[in-house]
Amino acid sequence: MTIELTKSDDTLVKIFKALADPTRIEIIRTLYNKDKEMACGEVGEICAISKSNASYHFRTLREAGLITVRKDAQTRYTKINKAAFAAFLPGFLESL
Incomplete structure (x- = not known):
């Protein structure tokens, strides 16, 4: 499932809810700092989260x-979907 890059209130609510968790911020930070596609298990190990917990956060x-x-x-x-960050939260990734 992907979102459309329109600034609807529903889209913004999904984005802000997703970023309202320290673990998910850490996942985004890890992906941004590595600047490459990574195996989900590798990200989970770096962020020290269990597979089931990681699966929930990735979803x-x-x-x-x-x-x-x-x-x-x-x-x-x-x-990272850099287009989504550029459209909805310009400058956010650089602030990590």
């Missing part, structure tokens, strides 16, 4: 349109 960020996730065999890879 929340994905549904808000802040990250993209692709599956290759049994591994899921994620990266």
